[in-house]
Amino acid sequence: MTSQIQCLIVTPEKTVVDQRADFAALPLYDGELGVAPGHTPMIGRLGSGELRIRAAEGTRRFYVEGGFVEVLDNVVTVLTSRALPAEEINPDVVAEQLRAARSRPARSDEEFAERDRLAAQYRAQARVARRAQQAAR
C-alpha cells in the first residue's frame, strides 16, 4: 500500500493540478470529506467550497465549484467546472460581487434560487480566501 495519493483536478479548460499528496480534503455537496491513502473507491458529488491538498512541500488550497470526485486506487480525480487557487481570489472583489448578487432583483422562485445560489458561491469563495490568508499568517 502506497502512503501517498495522486491528486488530479481537471476543468474543461485545463488540468489545474496533477501532483502527489499525503491527504486531500474535498468539499462534497453536504460537507467536507477527507481522503487519505488507501481510501475505498468512491464517486461523489461536489459542492462549492474549499479543496485542500496536503503534501510534503505544503498545503495548497483551491476554490472549486460543483462537479464530481472519483477515488480509485489512491488516485483522486476531481472534475469541476471551475477551480481557483485560493491565493488568486481577491476578497474585496468577491465581497463586491456578493453585494451585487444579493441586491439583484428577484421576483420569481427561480430568480430567488439563482440569487441564493450565486450568493452562496461568493460566500464560499470569500471563506476560502479568508482561510488561505489565516493559514499564510
Next chain:
Amino acid sequence: MAKARTLDKRRKAIRNIHKITRTMELISRANFSRAMARAVSATAYTKRITALVGHLARSGLNVTHPLMQPHEPVRSGVLLVLTSNRGLCGGYNAAVFRLAASRWNAMVEEMPGPCLEVVGKRGISAFRFRGVQPRQSFTHFNDKPAFAEVEVLANRYQEEYLAGRLDRLEIAYTRFESLSRQVAVVETLLPLGALVSEEVGGNDANHGASPAAYEFFPSPEAILEEVVPTSFKIKLFKCFLDAAVSEQIARMTAMKAATENAEAMIEALTMTYNRARQGQITSEMLEVLGGAEALNE
C-alpha cells in the same frame, strides 16, 4: 514606355500583401497551438466524465435522464451554426454554411417551429444574404471560447429542453479530426446520445475488478442527475473548441497558400519588370544612336 514603373508599383503592392499574409499565417499558427492545447485539455475532461459514467453504468444503474429522452413529435428544433468572426480562412466558413443551409431548409420542412442560431459574423451575414433571420446570433466567441460563456448557452438549451419548449438541438460546425483533416458536420446534441456505448466494453477489458466496489455520495442516481447535464455542456464546449482549432488551421493553410502565391507572383513580375526595363534602356540607346547618326550625316 512607362511600363516598367507600373510593374514596379505592382510588385511593391504584392510585396506588402506578402508581408501581411505571412504575418497572418504566423499569428494563426501561434493561435492554433494555443487552441490545440485547450482542446487537448478538454478531451482529458471528457474522457474522465465518460469513464465516470461507465463506472456508474457498471454499478447496475440504468443510464437514463430527461436530457436523453427524445421528444416525439419534434415540433421545435434549434440549429446552432458555428462560424468564425473573421474571414480570410479559405473554405472554412463556406463549408459550414453550405451544410447548415441545406440542413436548415430540411428543418423548415420537417417541423413547424425551427429556430436558427448563429455564432460568428461570417455566418450571420451569409444567412442574412439568403434572407434568413436567425433567432439569436453571437459574435462574442473569439478564438478562445471560455467554458463559462459556453455554459450560459448550454444552460439555456437544457432548460428549454426540459421544459418541452425545445425538442431537438443540432449543431453545424467543423469537427477537428487531425491536422490535415477537418470536416464540416451537423450533429444532434439534444436528445443526448448514448454516453457510454463503446466505453463500457473497453473498461471491462482493462480492469475486470469487482464492478460494484464504489461508494456513491449521495447515490448513483443523484450523481447521474448531475453527470448528464455536465456531459452535455462539455460536448457543446468541445464543439466550440473544435471549431476554433479548425478555424486556425484553415486560416493557416489559406495564408500559407496566399504567401506562396505572392512569392511566385513577385518572381514573375520581377522577370517582366527586368525585361521591360532592359527594353526601355535599349530603345533609349537606339534613340541616342539614331540622333547621333543623323547629326553625323
